[in-house]
Amino acid sequence: MLKIFCVLSLLSLTIAASLGQPNTKRRQHPPLVVGWHDEMKDIRTWKPLGLENQPDIYASHSGVLTLRLPHVPEGFPYEFQWSGVTRSISADLAQYPVLVARVSSLDSGSYAHLDIEERDYFGRVAHTWRSPTLTHPGLTLIDLGKEIGPSVRRLTLRLIVGGKLEGAKCEYNWVRFVRREDVAYLQEVPTLQNVTSREPTGEH
Numbered sequence: 001m002l003k004i005f006c007v008l009s010l011l012s013l014t015i016a017a018s019l020g021q022p023n024t025k026r027r028q029h030p031p032l033v034v035g036w037h038d039e040m041k042d043i044r045t046w047k048p049l050g051l052e053n054q055p056d057i058y059a060s061h062s063g064v065l066t067l068r069l070p071h072v073p074e075g076f077p078y079e080f081q082w083s084g085v086t087r088s089i090s091a092d093l094a095q096y097p098v099l100v101a102r103v104s105s106l107d108s109g110s111y112a113h114l115d116i117e118e119r120d121y122f123g124r125v126a127h128t129w130r131s132p133t134l135t136h137p138g139l140t141l142i143d144l145g146k147e148i149g150p151s152v153r154r155l156t157l158r159l160i161v162g163g164k165l166e167g168a169k170c171e172y173n174w175v176r177f178v179r180r181e182d183v184a185y186l187q188e189v190p191t192l193q194n195v196t197s198r199e200p201t202g203e204h
Contacts, residue, residue, distance in 0.1 A: 031196040032185070035096025035177035036089050039193070040065045046085035046159065055083045055161060063193070064104070067112075067161040068169040082162030084115070090200055092152045096177035097145020101159070102190050103134050105171040110163035111135050112170040116144065117156040139190055141183065 038045070043065045048054040056068040065085075072081055091099075103112045114131040131142040144155075161170045176195065178186065186192060 029194065031194045032178075032182060032192060034179075034182075034195050034197050035199045036091045037174065037176040037195060037197055039063060039174045039195070040172060046087050049084050049086055049158065051083050053081055053083050055085070057085060063173060065159070065172045066169065067159065067172070069161060069163070069167055071167050072165045076165060079165070080162060081165055081168065082160060084158050084160040086156060086158045088154065088156050090152060090154050091144070091177050092199060093145040093148055093177075094150035094152070096179055096199070097150065098141055098143050098178050098180055098183055099131070099157075099175070100139055100141040100178055100183065100186060101131070101175045102139055102173040103170055104137050104173045105169075106134065106137055107163065107167070107169040109166075110161060110168040110170055112162075112172070113140055113160050114142065114175075115158035115160055116142070117158070118148070118153065119156065139187060143180070144177075145180075 040059065040063050043057060043059050046057065046065065048057065053069060053072065056066075056070070058066050058068075060066065067084060069081055069083055099114065099116065101114055106112060111133050113133040116129040116131075117125050118127040120126040127148075129142060129144065129147055131140040134140050144153075157175065159172055159175070161168055163169075176186075177199075
């Protein structure tokens with residue numbers, strides 16, 4: 001009888017201890033399905049704009065593209081400076097109409113935004129769009145499906161940094177074409193890395 005009592009007591013203590021332990025397993029969400037995207041695993045796919053004040057382009061670690069503008073030379077004729085990087089992409093705006101980019105770091109006085117260009121048959125810029133300008137870390141986005149229409153388009157993306165003549169700097173973490181219904185989730189969890197795509201992407 002004493003043996004049974006000891007076993008039951010031990011079992012009760014084990015159950016009580018397990019109930020008192022916090023649940024350390026985090027709920028796993030399925031991958032977010034996106035269109036064309038670049039998670040900044042290989043920043044060599046982005047090329048500097050054809051401007052005289054080209055930015056320093058580097059990555060402190062995988063998943064970050066840093067753009068930095070140094071102090072302008074004496075005689076610079078403008079009150080602020082800007083530059084950036086560019087690449088050509090193909091986007092399915094019917095399935096993934098919203099272009100979103102995450103900027104995780106902005107130096108004081110710096111700003112960041114996206115420029116999007118569509119070129120004609122001869123390579124000349126025919127249409128341009130711009131996402132809202134960030135002056136603090138966050139997401140900048142534009143619904144290109146509404147601007148252009150629901151179709152697959154060849155576009156030129158430009159990641160822009162600008163700011164004071166003394167210098168400017170920002171860090172881009174990712175650029176993604178997403179569904180409208182997923183925008184709120186990305187705004188809530190901008191650090192999300194679990195994404196997948198069936199579209200041609202910037203990832204290698």
